[in-house]
Amino acid sequence: MPYKSSTIKSKWKKTKWLLEDAYFRRYVPHTLPFSKKNLTSMLNDYTTVFFKPTDGSGGKNIIRIRKTDGGYQKQLKTKKTYFSGIGQLYQELQRFAGNRSYLLQKGIRLAKSNGKPFDIRVMVQKTKQGSWVGTALFTKVGSPGKVATNYNQGGKIGTFRHTMEGAGFNAAFISQMEAELKRVGVATGHNFDRHYKGFKELGLDVALDSSGRPWILEVNTRPQIYPLLTLKDKSLYNRVISYGKQYGRYK
Structure with missing residues (x-):
């Protein structure tokens, strides 16, 4: 089965979609x-x-x-x-x-976990019934001195809770942020559906600033998930693939 999920390349088009909606304006950096x-x-x-x-x-x-x-x-x-x-x-x-x-x-001054800047990937996917669900939350921990945290730029994949603990956030804040990011991810799915048909998955890149406020840096319509294989625990990767199979994503 071929990959069937819409892809939009233009970051400006996707940013404008979010900015049209009052809910998202506080999350999008200028x-x-x-x-x-x-x-x-x-x-x-x-x-x-x-x-x-x-x-x-x-x-x-x-x-x-x-x-x-x-x-x-x-x-x-x-x-x-x-x-x-x-x-x-x-x-x-x-x-x-x-x-x-x-x-x-x-520019957002990224929160640091054990001295290294990080951002968060929020993965949302559609169920067979067509509802959006948050399926994975993980972090991209940057190499000090690099501009981007991406895996391709030498960044490491981390688990959400462990990275957040390394940044000094307490358990209550971490749970609250996890719930908020999943809500924002699902809301982004609904927003994108209003503008274009056929999305089955989205990957939000979210930065936390040094005070712990979340900012959506961009939304990926074809997010890479193979970096999740670098985690010891493969359950996040397997979860994303289990949803992905229905629209032709096998890796």
Whole structure:
């Protein structure tokens, strides 16, 4: 059976779907299409801004821009470059983008677990009856010094509870956050269904800031689950596959 779940590549389209709905606005960091005007206004408002391809995946080609005393620091993977003015920075980003469309997103200072930044993947899938359920919650723990936490960028997969404990959150907060993230995931499924037909699974990338507030960085319509195989306990992977088989997902 072939894979049957709709895929939408444009991060900007998916972000706009969420922003149309008042429920999600508090969860979405300020995001705008890349232009000189938007770059200037974002860097006036925030100390850190991410520059990411609208159709990207796996954390590739994401650049972090930070304001410094003398101008701006651009970081791609572990390589840092400095620019004294926004004009120079804009030209460099435009050269890097080429003909590809990019977004600018307010940088969230990620919570850290045992000193390493992490974000959370919230996996929701449809049952045979067509209802959305939260099927997996796990974390992507980044390598210190890297821009993205993705597995493809050297990040490690962690279990939700263990990572949250390593970040110093207490048991009550962890349980409350787990329930909230599953609710947000299911609500995202309903939101996407209103805009387009045929979704059977979604993977939300959620950042917790240092105060523990959740932010939806993006929604993946074809989330990778093979990194779950790196966990000792294969039950999360098996659970996702058991739902996935009905729409042709076998790995």
